[in-house]
Amino acid sequence: MNVLMIYAHPxxxxxxxxxxxxxxxxxxxxxxxxxxxxLYAMNWKSQLDxxxxxxxxxxDHFHPSMDSKxxxxxxxxxxxxxxxxxxxxxxxxxxxxxxxxxxxxxAIMKGWFDRVYAYGFAYGVGEHxxxxxxxxxxxxxxxxxxxxxxxxxxxxxxHYSPRGINGPIDDILFPIQHGMLFYPGFxxxxxxxxxxxxxxxxxxxxxxxQQLAHRLDTLWQAEPLxxxxxxxxxYVIPALTLREDIAPGEGGFGxxxxx
Amino acid sequence: MNVLMIYAHPxxxxxxxxxxxxxxxxxxxxxxxxxxxxLYAMNWKSQLDxxxxxxxxxxDHFHPSMDSKxxxxxxxxxxxxxxxxxxxxxxxxxxxxxxxxxxxxxAIMKGWFDRVYAYGFAYGVGEHxxxxxxxxxxxxxxxxxxxxxxxxxxxxxxHYSPRGINGPIDDILFPIQHGMLFYPGFxxxxxxxxxxxxxxxxxxxxxxxQQLAHRLDTLWQAEPLxxxxxxxxxYVIPALTLREDIAPGEGGFGxxxxx
Numbered sequence: 315m316n317v318l319m320i321y322a323h324p325x326x327x328x329x330x331x332x333x334x335x336x337x338x339x340x341x342x343x344x345x346x347x348x349x350x351x352x353l354y355a356m357n358w359k360s361q362l363d364x365x366x367x368x369x370x371x372x373x374d375h376f377h378p379s380m381d382s383k384x385x386x387x388x389x390x391x392x393x394x395x396x397x398x399x400x401x402x403x404x405x406x407x408x409x410x411x412x413x414x415x416x417x418x419x420x421a422i423m424k425g426w427f428d429r430v431y432a433y434g435f436a437y438g439v440g441e442h443x444x445x446x447x448x449x450x451x452x453x454x455x456x457x458x459x460x461x462x463x464x465x466x467x468x469x470x471x472x473h474y475s476p477r478g479i480n481g482p483i484d485d486i487l488f489p490i491q492h493g494m495l496f497y498p499g500f501x502x503x504x505x506x507x508x509x510x511x512x513x514x515x516x517x518x519x520x521x522x523x524q525q526l527a528h529r530l531d532t533l534w535q536a537e538p539l540x541x542x543x544x545x546x547x548x549y550v551i552p553a554l555t556l557r558e559d560i561a562p563g564e565g566g567f568g569x570x571x572x573x
Numbered sequence: 574m575n576v577l578m579i580y581a582h583p584x585x586x587x588x589x590x591x592x593x594x595x596x597x598x599x600x601x602x603x604x605x606x607x608x609x610x611x612l613y614a615m616n617w618k619s620q621l622d623x624x625x626x627x628x629x630x631x632x633d634h635f636h637p638s639m640d641s642k643x644x645x646x647x648x649x650x651x652x653x654x655x656x657x658x659x660x661x662x663x664x665x666x667x668x669x670x671x672x673x674x675x676x677x678x679x680a681i682m683k684g685w686f687d688r689v690y691a692y693g694f695a696y697g698v699g700e701h702x703x704x705x706x707x708x709x710x711x712x713x714x715x716x717x718x719x720x721x722x723x724x725x726x727x728x729x730x731x732h733y734s735p736r737g738i739n740g741p742i743d744d745i746l747f748p749i750q751h752g753m754l755f756y757p758g759f760x761x762x763x764x765x766x767x768x769x770x771x772x773x774x775x776x777x778x779x780x781x782x783q784q785l786a787h788r789l790d791t792l793w794q795a796e797p798l799x800x801x802x803x804x805x806x807x808y809v810i811p812a813l814t815l816r817e818d819i820a821p822g823e824g825g826f827g828x829x830x831x832x
Contacts, residue, residue, distance in 0.1 A: 324620070324621060324622040324623065324635060324637065325623070325634050325635040325636065325637075327633070327634035328634070328636070354620065354622065358620075360619035360620060360680040360681060360684060361583070361613065361617075361619060361679070361680060361681040362583060362674075362679065362680070363583040363613065364583065364584070374586070375584050375586035375587070376583060376584040377584065377587070378583065378584075378672070378674075379727065413637070415621070415637075415686075415687050416683075416686050416687065416690065416748075416752060416753050417748035417749075417752035417753070418677055418683065418748060419683075420620070420621065420683070420687060421619040421620060421621070421680045421681070421683040421684030421687050422619060422620045422680070422684075424675075424677065424678075424679070424680040424683045425619060425680030425681075427674075427675050428674050428675065428679060428680050431675065451738060468638065470811075470812075470813070472812040472813060472814055473812075473813045475814060476824030476825070477814045477815040477823075477824050477828060478812075478813055478814050479710060479803060479808055479813040479814070479815075479829065480752065480813075481747060481748070481751070481752070481825075481826045481829065482824060482825060482826075485744065485747075485825060485826055486748055486752075488740060488744075489675075489676035489677060489740070489745055489748070490676075492740065493675060493676035493739065493740070493745075494675050494676070544738055549738055552729070553729075553731040553732075553737075554729070554731060554732045554737055554738040554739075555731055555734060555736045555737050555738070556736040556737075556738075564736075565735030565736050565741060566735070566740075566741060566744060566825055566826075566827070567740045567741075567744055567825075568825070569736060570738065570740065
């Protein structure tokens with residue numbers, strides 16, 4: 315199978331660098347084809363702006379979504395954006411690897427999503443009607459592909475537990491896993507999160523590699539997170555609120571998972 | 574009072590550009606001093622990397638937090654980082670203005686947090702003991718200052734409601750408001766969120782300005798979000814889980830607000 319890694323860490327001699335090399339070699343030894351978008355090494359441009367389109371502006375001034383649409387439709391996107399989209403088309407699975415900085419991904423990876431996720435590619439896809447509100451949240455250009463987060467954090471696991479002060483890790487990652495990955499159609503596998511990285515010694519590193527190897531070996535068998543599909547009947551269209559008879563009276567991120 | 578706006582939009586002829594100009598002029602007319610960090614206009618560097626420190630590396634290779642600590646302590650940070658920290662020291666209130674892209678801030682603003690929030694400035698501050706786990710979550714370098722988000726989104730309000738498909742807006746913003754603003758000590762005011770921006774006409778724009786003016790006029794009177802302070806007795810130290818007798822059996826972001 316084809317595996318794409320989107321990887322963001324500024325130093326190759328780091329825990330993340332080592333885990334990235336381990337993952338590539340483990341996947342290749344198992345016969346998979348691997349491409350890595352090493353965003354720091356590529357000097358990836360983070361900021362979405364008018365230079366991302368080679369097409370004439372759709373209006374009088376630059377408009378992020380309208381000009382993304384125009385550039386995508388006309389095949390006039392910046393070459394770095396088009397190349398990443400092509401890698402996504404090629405991939406059967408995508409692993410996003412990053413250190414958790416301020417409870418989200420590093421800016422350079424956010425810039426990958428902001429720019430590669432073009433209008434017509436990752437959003438604004440499919441018909442909008444009274445029964446179908448676009449191909450999103452379970453449908454879309456990336457459906458049939460799997461995605462997984464590989465995340466490191468300096469913080470302690472208990473600080474990210476259900477009652478931990480940082481908030482539960484599942485909730486912290488929801489805007490990424492649901493909002494960025496499930497949205498354009500990925501099946502999202504449970505994340506592999508490595509905590510308290512300042513205390514990594516040889517024994518712990520061996521255990522991380524073992525966990526990662528297991529996750530890579532089961533990329534095609536693991537059960538994805540049970541997010542609810544938007545157009546499968548659970549939501550009222552176009553308000554897109556969860557039907558009143560499902561998890562009645564409850565709110566929050568958790569209701570968007572089938573129980 | 575001194576108000577700093579951290580502002581990220583690639584086009585000044587936009588709703589965000591207009592609201593930014595409105596806010597500056599409204600605040601100045603009320604007698605306040607205003608500085609704007611217009612991140613796109615400044616060509617702000619988004620990616621945290623080894624060029625952010627002018628100090629010798631703390632170890633054999635670049636280490637994001639250890640080298641941030643060293644550079645901050647020695648006064649050898651990159652000049653753009655030090656300048657933003659100085660603006661923060663000057664400010665009595667900080668307004669972060671951005672369009673919500675993929676359920677978070679644009680990469681260029683994430684890069685502002687990744688880089689300006691140095692070790693020793695925004696984290697790694699204060700003693701760590703059995704009764705006090707660092708000056709964070711309600712204490713820290715930025716305590717006594719107020720912060721507010723001003724956010725626009727193309728999505729509909731119902732999609733961000735308590736049972737809306739995107740997840741509740743309060744939860745989407747929690748990693749920012751609690752994790753990035755309350756963490757180094759800001760008092761965080763409720764956000765001003767403007768929805769469905771593609772449908773903005775003159776009448777709606779006037780209403781947005783009116784709402785924004787009201788929020789600016791009450792910056793020093795509004796009640797901050799009631800996040801729980803880390804070291805005030807609600808959390809078990811060092812696990813930093815909420816005490817068992819508070820909101821017993823409950824989890825999620827909501828338990829970190831006093832009810």
